[in-house]
Amino acid sequence: MPSWNDGTLKSDIIAYVDKVTKKGSPDFIPEEFRIATFDNDGTLWAEKPYVQELFAFYKVKKMVEAKPELAQKQPFKAVVEKDKTFFEKGGDKALIELVAATHTGMTEDEFETSVNDFFKNAKYPGKNVTVRQIRYQPQLELLNYLRANGFKTYIVTGGTIEVVRAISQDFYGIPKDQVVGTSFKYKYDNAKNAVQREPALDHFNDKEGKPVGIQLHIGQRPVFACGNEGGAGDIAMLKYSQGNKYPSFQLLVNHNDSIREYSYQEKDNASLNAAAKNKWHVVDMKKDWKKVFSDN
Amino acid sequence: MPSWNDGTLKSDIIAYVDKVTKKGSPDFIPEEFRIATFDNDGTLWAEKPYVQELFAFYKVKKMVEAKPELAQKQPFKAVVEKDKTFFEKGGDKALIELVAATHTGMTEDEFETSVNDFFKNAKYPGKNVTVRQIRYQPQLELLNYLRANGFKTYIVTGGTIEVVRAISQDFYGIPKDQVVGTSFKYKYDNAKNAVQREPALDHFNDKEGKPVGIQLHIGQRPVFACGNEGGAGDIAMLKYSQGNKYPSFQLLVNHNDSIREYSYQEKDNASLNAAAKNKWHVVDMKKDWKKVFSDN
The missing domain is CATH 1.20.1440 (de novo design (two linked rop proteins))
Structure with missing residues (x-):
């Protein structure tokens, strides 16, 4: 993970992955349970604007x-x-x-x-780059690192599922069926032999909707969950992963880098407070990331 | 596929897989689009009773x-x-x-x-075996054969999703998140930090519900779809896969083997009629399967 600065957070991530993937270790997690979920907006790419x-x-x-x-x-x-x-x-x-x-x-x-x-x-807008280039380089490396260690990586987004699926493989190496998101109602149209998109919300995959989306699409609690502060959208997901019977890891991106990215905080600090209370790991973007955005 | 008798059907399956996996062939399908969906009851295991x-x-x-x-x-x-x-x-x-x-x-x-x-x-009941032993041996081999050729295999069942997920990896080598099924409404319970199962149907994954479940969970049309006649539950799924822009393959299991398995037909023959009309491949269980059930 070359774009992560050496420090406590980087070594905590590596120590966690080492202990849960080491055969014979009391903390060992069999591969089929190595489920890692990532929020998208503000966690894998910028969210100002969405x-x-x-x-x-x-x-x-x-x-x-x-x-x-x-x-x-x-x-x-x-x-x-x-x-x-x-x-x-x-x-x-x-x-x-x-x-x-x-x-x-x-x-x-x-x-x-x-x-x-x-x-x-x-x-x-504002950055004069393609949408591809607002992906966070350190997170791309983290996704790869987890996959190389037998984790199955998922996006669990408040965004609509098909918009993210359109780029999930190309942008993040995550197949369409490993994207969990907000969905509208569908109806099969027999005459067209096509699925029709109906103007009614089916599932809103934010906040307390995230554990629900995870259950529906993945069918088990993640052991590794990563979100961001900004809209309090990931508190429930991180808490849910912490209820796993296996050792788990929670990571929260803090947007404190007004120069390289953006700086914004929740008014009530709900996400950072939850992180402090529950001992989640916080990405200090300014300090932990050597580089923010992907070049290509 | 040792439990499949040599004949037209077996060679049609192999010819299809060969042509779509051969690089440079006009029929080549990139791996991320090699989606294979299987019904469960009556297709991967017996359904008398469910x-x-x-x-x-x-x-x-x-x-x-x-x-x-x-x-x-x-x-x-x-x-x-x-x-x-x-x-x-x-x-x-x-x-x-x-x-x-x-x-x-x-x-x-x-x-x-x-x-x-x-x-x-x-x-x-009736067979004096474990539930594991009502799996169809030829289908287990077909699943393995498809996976060995880069297909991602899914169960798309009318059954409830968690009941099938409990055995999908062990019985079929299919991970929980590759099971699409009937689901009830869920609600995240913050105090319990758990997902609660609500007594209201969310999605009924049978007949025209199958393309809907496929869109929600998989996000693309299958290229290979396999179901069975008996309850007309798979016609929509097979038809939907036939609308794929890539070359596709449809397979329908015909329960005509009263001695080794069961013999039952739909009153109106809807599934077999659809197969004839749309040139789907039909498994003649008596003739095509050397062996029906798995030993273990």
């Missing part, structure tokens, strides 16, 4: 181009007119409305084509 | 032992008194009631313990 948001705006643009009268209809109107108050006032409800309007009402194949088109040219 | 049913009866017995007054309450009463008319009259609704009463209202960890206890001593 890539999901960029995709929703991209879709609005494409949909309005194809059907200009949509520009007069909410939530498209607010996006076209850059009306931030619409989303500020509307909160989560308005955001889910925007996601539903841009992510459903089509077949799965059509949706995936549009996601792939988006990722082909997507740029990250 | 193992799920045996488990539900086992749970009723245990629950009534712990709390005798349950014997006066439906659906427990019907099971205790062997009242078949209750289930005949009640149809799917009564069955789901029985499954909900025995499969929910506890934490995931408690439920999994009871499933594991059941499988330790479970015997299969």
Whole structure:
């Protein structure tokens, strides 16, 4: 893990992996139980803004181009007119409305084509790089290190499942079926022989939804769980992994690097407080990471 | 595949695998898209009766032992008194009631313990063997053969997901997270730090529910799909796999072997008719399988 600075955290990670993979050790974990789950936004790549948001705006643009009268209809109107108050006032409800309007009402194949088109040219605002380049280099190395030691790595994201699946293999070496995320209802359309995306939320995979998504998709508690502070989205997942009967490891990324990445904290410090209380490991981005972003 | 008799079907399977795994061939399928899905009941093991049913009866017995007054309450009463008319009259609704009463209202960890206890001593009625021994030997060899050729194998079952996950690795070499099945609603219980099983059906993974379960859990169409005739449960899955942009293979097990296994047909022959119409491959159990059951 060349992009991790030498120090307590790096040696704690290595010591943990060594002890649970050493045959005969009392802490040994058989391979089928070496489940490692990673949040995505703010944990594997930057989240200021969310890539999901960029995709929703991209879709609005494409949909309005194809059907200009949509520009007069909410939530498209607010996006076209850059009306931030619409989303500020509307909160989560308005955001889910925007996601539903841009992510459903089509077949799965059509949706995936549009996601792939988006990722082909997507740029990250403020950083002047491609979306690929906002991946955290130390985390790519950690994923590889865990896999080399027999861990199966998963993404457990609040983002919508197919948007992340579109790049999970290419960006992170994680196959589509190892992505757990927010999903809309599906319906099989017999005449089209296709899965249709319905405009109703099926599962919201954030906060206390994460252990639920993990149970549904993975079927066992992780032994290694990694999230980030910022939106308190990963507390339940880290706590859930700590309930494993095997020795477990919890890791929380702290966004304290305003120069190389971003600096932001939760108002109530919920994630960092939970980390202190439960003895989770915290990534001090400024100190622990030699390098933040991936070059390519 | 020593338990498959030589003949057209065996050579068709081998020819398909050869052509899609040969680099440079126009039919080549990259490994990440080599998705093979198998139904479980009647496809990988016998379904007369369903193992799920045996488990539900086992749970009723245990629950009534712990709390005798349950014997006066439906659906427990019907099971205790062997009242078949209750289930005949009640149809799917009564069955789901029985499954909900025995499969929910506890934490995931408690439920999994009871499933594991059941499988330790479970015997299969009529055949005087363990549940392990009702696996079809030729199918175990087919799973191994596909995996040796870079296919990722999945179970896509109408049965409940955790019951099958309890044995999927041991019985079939398929990890828990590669099992797609019927699921109940889950809720994360923060105080217990556990996932609670709620008495409400979340997803019924049969018939047209199978492509939906595949999309949710796997995220792509299978190229190889195998089911069985008997309850018309796999028609949608086989048809869905045939819509793959890559060359695909559909296989349907025909239960025509009253001597070694069972002989049963759908009244309307829906599955075999769909197979004939869509040129799916049919396993003639009597003719194609040298041996039916696994010895151990």
